[in-house]
Amino acid sequence: MILSLRLKGFRRYRDETFTFAPGINFVEGENNAGKSTVFYAIEYALFGRVTGHKTIAALMAPKARAMGVELVFRGRDGHRYRLQRMHALPPRSRSTTIGHFTLKRSARPIDAPSEEGEDVETYVASSDFQDREDALALELSRALGLTRRFFDVAVHLRQGEITSILEGAPRELDIVLGVTSAVVAADEMRAMALEREKECATLPVLEESLKRMDLDREGGRAEIERLAAERARLDERLASFDGEAAAIASGLAAIAPLADxxxxxxxxxxxxxxxxxxxxxxxxxxxxxxxxxxxxxxxxxxxxxxxxxxxxxxxxxxxxxxxxxxxxxxxxxxxxxxxxxxxxxxxxxxxxxxxxxxxxxxxxxxxxxxxxxxxxxxxxxxxxxxxxxxxxxxxxxxxxxxxxxxxxxxxxxxxxxxxxxxxxxxxxxxxxxxxxxxxxxxxxxxxxxxxxVPDPPGEADALAALLSSRLEHERDALRTRRARLDAERDVVRESHARIASEHEARTRRAAEVEREHARTREACERLRELASTASRLRVLSEGFRELQAILRDRAASALAEHTHTIHRALQGDAHDAKNAELKSVRLDPETYALLVTPNDIGREVPASAAQGGGHRLLLGLALELAIARLVGPPPFLLLDEPTYGLDRPRRAALLARIASLEITPQILLITHHDTEGVTGRRLRVVRHGKHSRVEAA
CATH class of the missing domain: 1.10.287 (Helix Hairpins)
Structure with missing residues (x-):
């Protein structure tokens, strides 16, 4: 329930404060006095924008560089909330604005006994604390039970748009009535099933790859065993080379004394x-x-x-x-x-x-x-x-x-x-x-x-030549033997390195095949599980589709019943079913279009084509109020010229009947007609040159 509303630099208002009471509050005044601006200010304060206005700068007073609205309301928890929002034009800017908002909550409930000291307010959300609009919307939903869709469909009844609801609004009503959750769930599950089915399209290819990998694994194991045997044979050959090298070293050691x-x-x-x-x-x-x-x-x-x-x-x-x-x-x-x-x-x-x-x-x-x-x-x-x-x-x-x-x-x-x-x-x-x-x-x-030396010559030169010849002969023989051994060992080592490299490559390849086989097997199992999940999701999607139809049927039936009841109350024949204007009321579950069966016709016709404008206005108003009753209760209702087109007696009766429905604790109603005979608080908006002011009626 709104307690007060302050407008500063907002359209025609310099700095004005509106104080509202429980029950019905009439905002009266001449045409173009600034009555609708009050509802614009409430919408601006709650959501930061106003339907029908492309820019925030269009809401500012002429030549103003800043504007602000303060909305004080009572939350569902009984505490007082203070919502302040403002926008300003930076220097040299004509349309781009910078906005700020704060939401505060009183420390104690409004109805609590007064205590000594000031009732301190604490911050709930603020753009200065890096809070965003979605955070503010969540806090307002908790405090008021109000969302933007609910506000547009059933809380703010704009002038001249009340009868448009009779033709249906499936998207908005699905969201407000909660049917969208079933639709979204069905679509989501169908999309999830389709996504999994697309992934499962590769399952046959993966299974075929798994078979080929099994063959590769067997061939790889046989090749690894062959390479291991060849490697062991070459290891034995290299070991024999070590023995031959030791024998050559022994021969070289044997001729060492002769060399010395x-x-x-x-x-x-x-x-x-x-x-x-x-x-x-x-x-x-x-x-x-x-x-x-x-x-x-x-x-x-x-x-x-x-x-x-x-x-x-x-x-x-x-x-x-x-x-x-x-x-x-x-x-x-x-x-x-x-x-x-x-x-x-x-x-x-x-x-x-x-x-x-x-x-x-x-x-x-x-x-x-x-x-x-x-x-x-x-x-x-x-x-x-x-x-x-x-x-x-x-x-x-x-x-x-x-x-x-x-x-x-x-x-x-x-x-x-x-x-x-x-x-x-x-x-x-x-x-x-x-x-x-x-x-x-x-x-x-x-x-x-x-x-x-056997039989040594007598001369030293001849003896030295004989020693050198014998040493060179034996050393050359050993060197030739060692060179042949080194060449053969190099060949064997090269073969051994090649076989070892092939063995390691085959081993790595086998490990990669094993890992790929494990991944492919895991992928196949996952895809099989996805296929099973996709099948279950298809079943659930169909179930949610059925649930959607059931929810729409139930919502349409409940709305039709409430609409019929409220319409009879607004007509004044709530207790006289025989003389009621309408025999029955029904909502199309697919489009939410209102269908009525007038007693004088005896057949079902679209409500948007039923009789004159006054009858359509009552039907649209009844449907809007039925939505508010079914989804709500809303914290307040904003009715902009709901009696437009009605004669004075029916207008006064309709206002009194709206107040008696008790759909909401507070109604703010804009009118420029006489409202004598209807109990409520009255605020009059008057023009003073280019500006507007509020006065108690």
Whole structure:
């Protein structure tokens, strides 16, 4: 039952609230006042769309960018529910809208005793919580027992469409009356049977494949056994090759001592040749060196004399250098004294000495100058003699040093030659010792080789050639035998690998055949089971087809009975069967078209062709209300101009009789006719310019 309805920005309404009561509620007003908009708002709030309006934007008020409807109703559980829905146009959009909805439920029932505190509402569904329209539809079905089909067929009786139900609506009524479930079940089972029968079409082919697989399995087992036997034979042959390889290895081991002795003899011969060649080279190198001459002692004596002469010259040079320095000092002193005396002589009579202050004697100064000049001359002569002698000594020293260097170089060459000869002698001694060792080793190797060879030759070269020939002969024989064995073993291994590969391939193929056989056998069993299931589904489909007919017959019979009863009630002759207008009412089970038998005609005719418009209106209204009674009870009924075309007395009587049927606890009825004499709540819709408002009548 609807408690209140608020419209904001919805068609002609800015922001208006309608409050409804139990029983019949009249929504009155002039034409185009906005009465039908009330029912549009209820439909929009419940289902998010309105029949006959292609877009949500068409429901918005002019120039509005958003609209909303709030529907408050009482649920079947007695609680108050608040359903809010709104749509808005995004910026720069003219038709595409974005919608939101919320459904809330009161914490306590409406009829419960009031308690302290506010009755808190909790969310049941909301688009903000990612709930979808189907989730909201499920919650509304639980709260109101109302579905979209039920609403369209029996709850909302639209103006001018009431009589259209008389011609039948098989699809909608099958859904509302529950017959569709049987139809859907029959179709589903028939489809399931057909699907299984299609799958079973391959059963004969699979059974034939199963027979061929049985033959392949037998042939595969025989081939696997043959390959296994051949593989075992080749395994034995490979094992025998191992024995032959061991015998060849033993033969090679037997000639190993001969090979060792031959190798030792060859090494001893080579070492003896190298030692002899090395000694010869050392002797030749020694002989190529020059012999030491007998001038060594004389050169030593001469070097000693030269060293002594150099020391004498150096000592004389030191003496002359000391004397020259002394004469240099004397010469400087004499020159200084002579210069001072000459200065005094030029000073004149009465001059005094600067140092002592005594009067200068000119005659004495002249005599001193003369004596000192003679001494200076003798000093200069001696310095000249010293310089000449020093030059001679330096020249002699250079000659002596050059000769000393030459003699030193000669002595170094002699010492180096002596050292080289000593090294060469020692090398000859070492090479002679190595040659002797090599000779002993060669003799030992020859003795060992002669012990292994019958009638050995006397020479080492012939003995080595005989050993090498014998070793090569025996080794070549063993190598040829081993090469032949390896070639034969390779052939056998290749055959073994091929047989093993074929055996594994056959084994894998046999496993695949076994798996395929198992799958095919399982598929055959499954298809046989499907065939059996398809047969049972066919039987069930026929049963549901029969059930569909039974349900339709029963629904049509029940609807006809309710329609006849409600029609008599609406006519006012519910208790006067003899004077009733209709003798009988029947619904066609296939089309749900209403067929009536009027008393004045006495035969069955389609209700859509019965008499005038008023009679068809009553029949359509009776059928709609019968559907509501049979399927419901609905939480409310929305009747839009149900009395259109009736005269005033019959209109008032019809409204009173509809209210007395008690099919639903609440009826919202739109009319622009006078409803005086009928009890109910009245709401008047009036126009105020381009907008509509609601007023209590």
């Amino acid at each position: 002795v031959g190798a030792r003899l060859e090494r001893a011969r080579a070492e003896h040749r190298r030692a002899a060649e090395a000694r010869a080279d050392a002797v030749a190198a020694l002989e190529s060196l020059p012999s030491a001459d007998a001038t060594g002692a004389e050169e030593v004596q001469r070097a000693s004399e030269l060293a002594m002469r150099e020391r004498e010259i150096e000592a004389r040079q030191h003496t002359l250098d000391a004397e020259r320095r002394s004469h240099d000092r004397t010469r400087g002193d004499l020159g200084a004294r002579i210069a001072r005396r000459r200065d005094h002589a030029h000073a004149g009579a009465g001059a005094r000495c600067e140092a002592c202050g005594q009067a200068i004697d000119a005659a004495l100064a002249a005599r001193e100058i003369e004596a000192w000049s003679v001494e200076l001359a003798r000093t200069d002569a001696r310095l000249t003699e010293i310089d000449a002698e020093l030059a001679t000594l330096r020249e002699s020293g250079a000659i002596l040093r050059a000769e000393s260097r030459r003699m030193a170089e000669s002595r170094a060459r002699a010492e180096a030659l002596a050292a080289r000869r000593a090294d060469a002698v020692r090398l000859v001694e070492r090479r002679s010792a190595s040659l002797e060792d090599a000779s002993h080793a060669l003799a030992s190797s020859i003795d060992a080789a002669r012990a292994l």
